Amino acid sequence: MREKAGNRTQARSAIFWGLGTFMLMQAGLAVWIDNRMPDLRDPLYENKAARLRERVVDAPARPLTVVMLGSSRTVFALKASELEAPLEQTAGRPVVVFNFGVTGAGPVTSLMNQRRLLAEGVHPDLFLIEVLPPLLADHVVEADRLPADRLWRSDLELLARYDVSKRNWNQDWWFVNAVPSYSHRFAIMSRVAPTYHSFRLRQDWFRECDGSGWIPSPAPMATTQWRVAALENARREYAGGLANFHLGGPSCQALREQLEVCRQENIPAALVLLPEGTDFRSWYKPADWKEIERFLTELSREFGAPLVNAREWIADEDFSDSHHLLASGAEKFTQRLGREVLPALLADTLKTRGVASR
Amino acid sequence: MLDVAQWLPDIVRNNFLTDTLLPWLESDDAKSFCSLQYLAFFVSVFVLYWVMPWKRARVYLLVASSFTFYACWNKQLALLISATTVLDYLIARGLESAAWDRWRRLLLGTSLGVNLGLLAYFKYVNFFLDSLGHVLNSVGMSRSLPVLEVLVPFGISFYTFEAINYTIDVYRRRVRAERNLANFMLFILFFPHLIAGPIVRSRDFLPQIHRTKRWDWPRLQLGVQFFLMGLFKKMAIADHMEEFVRPVFAAPENYGSWAVWVAVVAFAVQIYCDFSGYTDMALGSAHLLGYKLTKNFNMPYLAVNISEFWHRWHISLSSWLRDYLFIPLGGSRGSKWRTSCNLLITMTLGGLWHGASWTFIVWGVLHGLLLIGHRAFRDSCKLRPRLDAILQSPPGTAFRVLATFLCACAGWVFFRATTFTGASSILHRMIVPHHGLTTPLPNRSLWVLGTVLVVGHLVGATSLWKRWAPRLPGPIVGLGYALLLTLALLLAPDTGKAFIYFQF
Numbered sequence: 017m018r019e020k021a022g023n024r025t026q027a028r029s030a031i032f033w034g035l036g037t038f039m040l041m042q043a044g045l046a047v048w049i050d051n052r053m054p055d056l057r058d059p060l061y062e063n064k065a066a067r068l069r070e071r072v073v074d075a076p077a078r079p080l081t082v083v084m085l086g087s088s089r090t091v092f093a094l095k096a097s098e099l100e101a102p103l104e105q106t107a108g109r110p111v112v113v114f115n116f117g118v119t120g121a122g123p124v125t126s127l128m129n130q131r132r133l134l135a136e137g138v139h140p141d142l143f144l145i146e147v148l149p150p151l152l153a154d155h156v157v158e159a160d161r162l163p164a165d166r167l168w169r170s171d172l173e174l175l176a177r178y179d180v181s182k183r184n185w186n187q188d189w190w191f192v193n194a195v196p197s198y199s200h201r202f203a204i205m206s207r208v209a210p211t212y213h214s215f216r217l218r219q220d221w222f223r224e225c226d227g228s229g230w231i232p233s234p235a236p237m238a239t240t241q242w243r244v245a246a247l248e249n250a251r252r253e254y255a256g257g258l259a260n261f262h263l264g265g266p267s268c269q270a271l272r273e274q275l276e277v278c279r280q281e282n283i284p285a286a287l288v289l290l291p292e293g294t295d296f297r298s299w300y301k302p303a304d305w306k307e308i309e310r311f312l313t314e315l316s317r318e319f320g321a322p323l324v325n326a327r328e329w330i331a332d333e334d335f336s337d338s339h340h341l342l343a344s345g346a347e348k349f350t351q352r353l354g355r356e357v358l359p360a361l362l363a364d365t366l367k368t369r370g371v372a373s374r
Numbered sequence: 375m376l377d378v379a380q381w382l383p384d385i386v387r388n389n390f391l392t393d394t395l396l397p398w399l400e401s402d403d404a405k406s407f408c409s410l411q412y413l414a415f416f417v418s419v420f421v422l423y424w425v426m427p428w429k430r431a432r433v434y435l436l437v438a439s440s441f442t443f444y445a446c447w448n449k450q451l452a453l454l455i456s457a458t459t460v461l462d463y464l465i466a467r468g469l470e471s472a473a474w475d476r477w478r479r480l481l482l483g484t485s486l487g488v489n490l491g492l493l494a495y496f497k498y499v500n501f502f503l504d505s506l507g508h509v510l511n512s513v514g515m516s517r518s519l520p521v522l523e524v525l526v527p528f529g530i531s532f533y534t535f536e537a538i539n540y541t542i543d544v545y546r547r548r549v550r551a552e553r554n555l556a557n558f559m560l561f562i563l564f565f566p567h568l569i570a571g572p573i574v575r576s577r578d579f580l581p582q583i584h585r586t587k588r589w590d591w592p593r594l595q596l597g598v599q600f601f602l603m604g605l606f607k608k609m610a611i612a613d614h615m616e617e618f619v620r621p622v623f624a625a626p627e628n629y630g631s632w633a634v635w636v637a638v639v640a641f642a643v644q645i646y647c648d649f650s651g652y653t654d655m656a657l658g659s660a661h662l663l664g665y666k667l668t669k670n671f672n673m674p675y676l677a678v679n680i681s682e683f684w685h686r687w688h689i690s691l692s693s694w695l696r697d698y699l700f701i702p703l704g705g706s707r708g709s710k711w712r713t714s715c716n717l718l719i720t721m722t723l724g725g726l727w728h729g730a731s732w733t734f735i736v737w738g739v740l741h742g743l744l745l746i747g748h749r750a751f752r753d754s755c756k757l758r759p760r761l762d763a764i765l766q767s768p769p770g771t772a773f774r775v776l777a778t779f780l781c782a783c784a785g786w787v788f789f790r791a792t793t794f795t796g797a798s799s800i801l802h803r804m805i806v807p808h809h810g811l812t813t814p815l816p817n818r819s820l821w822v823l824g825t826v827l828v829v830g831h832l833v834g835a836t837s838l839w840k841r842w843a844p845r846l847p848g849p850i851v852g853l854g855y856a857l858l859l860t861l862a863l864l865l866a867p868d869t870g871k872a873f874i875y876f877q878f
Contacts, residue, residue: 027595029848034598034855041860198863205864211816214617217868 045196056203058166060118061129063222064229065136071112071227073137079110080365082358083133085126085274086146089290090117093341095350096228102354103362113358114140115229119221122151122158123270124178128171130274134281135170141365143278143285145321147271149300149308150254154265157181164188165199178266232343233336246337247295254299254339261304263311275319285321286361287312291330291349293338324357407601407655408609408866415443416659423663429586433556436663440563444528451527454492455563461488462537463558466544470551478545485541493534496526501730529569531727533562535694540576542698549577557583566659570652572670572690579665587664595851597661602858604654607647610865611823615644621814623790626799630810634803637813638783640820641790643827646675649688673831678774679752680744680781691727695720713749718742728789733797737788744781 055062072081080103084094096113103111118129126145133140151158159178164185167175172185179185192199205212206220225231271287278285289312300308316323329352332338334345341349406412419439426432445452465485472478494502540561543549552558561579562568622629622637629637650671660667674686684692703716718739725738755762764770784801791797802808813820833839843851 023844024591026844026846026848026851027591030595030851030855031591031598033849033852034859035852037849037853037856038859041856195863197860198866201864201866202868209819212614212819212865214815 042195042197046193049196049200056200056207057168059203059206059219060120060222061132061166063220064114064116064118064225065133065138067225067227067229068112068114068116068133068138069136071114075110077110079112080107080362081138081140082111082113082142082144082362083116083138083140084114084144084146084288085121085130086117086288086290087121087126087148088117088119089148089339089341090115090146091119091231092233092336093117093290093346093349094353095230095346097226097230098347098350099354099358100228103358106359107362113228115225117146117229122148122156123267123274124158124175125162127270127274127277128174130277131174132168132171134277139281140283142361143274143283144288145271145274145285147287147289147312149289149305150258150261151267152263152265152271152308152311153257153267154262155257155260156265156267158267158270163192165192178270180266230346232346233340243336246340250296250337250339251299254296258299258301258304261301263304263307268311272315275315275321278321279319284361284365285319286324286357287316287321288324289327290339291335291341291345292327293330293332293335295332296338297327322361324353326353407652407659408605415439416662420662424589430556432587433560433583436565437556437559437563440560440565440568443565444563444568447528448525451525455527455533456559458488458492458537459559459562460555461485462541462562463552463555466541466551466558467553469541469544482541482545486538489534489537493530496524496530498726498730499524505732532571532573533568535573535691536562536576539573539694539698543576549580552576552580564660564665566656566663566665567667570649570656572653572656572668573694574668574690578668582665590664593661593664597658598855599658600654600661601658602855602862604651604656604658606858606862607651607654609862609867611827612644612648612651613867614819614823614865615640615647616867617815618813618820619644619790623796623800626796626803628811629803630812631803631806631808633811633813634800634808636817636820638787638800638804641786642675642779642783643824645786645789646671647827673834675779675782676775676831676835677778678771679778680741680748683778683782684741684745691724695724699723710749714746717745717749721745731792733788733791733794736794737785740785740788744785
């Protein structure tokens with residue numbers, strides 16, 4: 017009987033201690049992620065944001081700062097570090113040009129990232145805002161697809177405004193953060209054992225980005241075999257939607273709101289249409305493209321944000337899939353942007369900050 | 375005014391049962407023991423079950439929840455299982471009360487006919503039609519045969535065998551027919567074992583229904599332990615092995631021999647951890663409700679020969695095949711030739727049970743031939759004491775374990791490959807060195823998880839855990855459970871992967 021009582025005591029104690037310890041571990045992990053390791057919550061954002069804060073917010077003298085927001089197109093297109101030296105000569109002070117492209121980001125995610133950066137004290141002198149035209153379709157519902165585990169509490173109100181499915185963001189957020197060892201497992205494993213998961217699941221891509229947020233396209237993307245398959249993937253992903261394109265919806269609103277934020281914060285902005293290859297450009301119907309151009313021109317006029325149309329800047333051989341640039345394409349795009357666009361865009365900013373241009 | 379309602383989960387604001395739980399259970403994920411849906415379902419049943427003080431009410435609760443568990447996936451098929459269960463109940467009552475042999479044989483035949491007929495229709499009709507079409511084409515009689523759109527009921531292979539073993543046992547007067555319909559329905563429909571076994575014997579399960587269940591902390595702990603172990607095996611090990619297996623088996627011609635070997639060994643680990651993980655969770659769920667299900671695995675990769683392998687792998691199926699197929703065919707009572715034929719027939723049908731595909735049949739035939747070969751070798755060893763002594767020594771035992779494992783791996787190639795071309799490509803690359811792509815992922819995780827599995831097996835084989843565990847303080851054991859669960863969640867894959875044996 018005594019041994020039975022011992023077994024009962026041990027069993028009861030083990031179960032309650034197990035439950036309690038598990039809950040404590042999860043709560044502790046949630047607090048630790050929030051306070052000490054925010055890159056485990058949204059590594060795609062935080063890895064770049066940390067570098068940017070280090071160079072801008074924590075710098076002894078505040079540099080002239082240009083930040084480009086965008087998607088994976090921006091990730092592979094803008095070799096920002098190459099623009100800094102020439103601009104420093106013109107400005108006569110340190111300049112930071114930062115590639116804040118995030119894979120999978122559309123206008124809503126870029127708006128979210130923009131608000132986060134401003135809240136963290138990153139106040140650029142110029143925002144370059146990528147426009148990804150296929151995402152301006154009314155059927156694109158970006159917010160619905162955003163995983164709750166990547167969000168901060170402060171993001172929820174914004175996403176609730178852009179959410180078409182009317183999901184309960186608060187509930188979803190608390191749900192995923194109740195068990196952070198599960199909801200942030202890929203971020204944690206990408207840190208602790210990066211090769212454990214396949215490339216598709218890893219979230220540490222941007223840990224290797226340079227000081228200006230650029231990461232070259234992986235070498236396999238340059239092979240013919242890869243490019244053929246990638247072009248087919250791009251066709252499957254975009255061509256269908258572009259065949260039934262109707263301008264409007266949350267993405268257009270989010271793009272407008274990005275410009276409104278810039279206006280409220282007194283930050284100059286420019287809209288950038290990134291390079292597209294011949295194949296990709298052929299998927300737009302001419303009438304739809306005219307409508308997109310009209311919309312962007314009106315937006316540009318309304319907010320005083322110049323529209324930079326770089327769609328035809330780069331030859332097809334410098335693309336991996338007709339819309340993401342290879343390293344060679346990134347060089348060409350960056351050089352042309354630095355030569356033809358940025359000095360003009362920064363001219364006003366340089367004047368108001370009391371530095372004469374050459 | 376503060377809107378508190380927006381903070382409350384839907385389950386509190388709405389009608390929990392109709393607005394949240396039932397719709398949630400209708401997703402395919404709910405069938406998986408690793409899903410949040412199953413957790414919510416199980417916790418609901420667990421709480422209601424133990425809150426009720428009445429034994430009969432608990433039985434009705436389990437029957438209703440098991441029916442709901444299945445019906446949320448497909449109502450019509452849930453009704454079909456229930457109908458065949460009622461039919462088998464009535465047939466068994468008839469078998470017990472009837473004295474006339476012909477009438478009893480007729481009743482048994484009806485039960486077997488209905489159960490096997492439904493199994494044949496749902497699972498094998500398109501396979502038979504397709505095979506018939508190929509045969510007709512090969513003899514020049516090209517015919518376009520129909521392809522029927524048949525939704526295979528989850529778990530049909532398992533509950534059909536349970537129903538058959540019950541009616542045969544009643545016919546042989548080895549067990550009494552269950553008089554209470556609800557009890558019998560619980561035996562067939564009990565949700566922990568409904569989808570993928572273990573195949574439970576009526577004489578093991580039905581008496582448990584009649585016993586009063588009392589809240590028992592050690593049993594609860596055992597259930598939690600089983601469940602956590604199963605969860606870890608499935609989520610942390612089995613699903614990760616899929617990353618090494620899927621790309622190679624999809625296109626073996628692209629991969630080198632090393633990658634192919636790694637994929638085959640990874641599949642051996644995957645299928646073991648997947649199936650035994652599921653079984654552990656089924657056993658754990660049952661223990662938490664006061665029921666004990668049949669053990670289904672006993673460290674099969676430590677078997678020293680293929681016969682022992684089948685005493686350790688999917689024990690409930692192999693014992694069913696032995697008792698209801700091999701022995702009725704004559705077993706090993708006849709000549710060596712007759713015994714070999716019986717083995718081959720049993721294992722071939724065992725392979726067919728797994729799936730409607732020639733690769734499964736070949737897998738069964740291969741194991742049949744291995745069992746025949748083992749018997750012959752065993753008999754020849756009896757005449758060679760020195761060889762026998764060498765094989766019984768520690769190095770000899772290690773060699774036999776390795777040889778058995780490799781034989782099992784060769785069989786797994788056919789089990790996993792979807793075509794003979796793929797299987798032969800894999801086997802060719804295993805035997806003849808080939809250059810090609812390396813493993814889809816770095817091997818380190820495979821070796822780490824493999825080591826964890828081997829250490830776990832060694833601890834289990836030496837019964838160390840059974841000796842140490844009672845001496846450990848409760849908080850330490852609890853900490854172990856928390857770490858195991860955390861680790862399982864941390865290593866979980868991106869999306870819940872279905873259990874391999876769900877397809878059977």
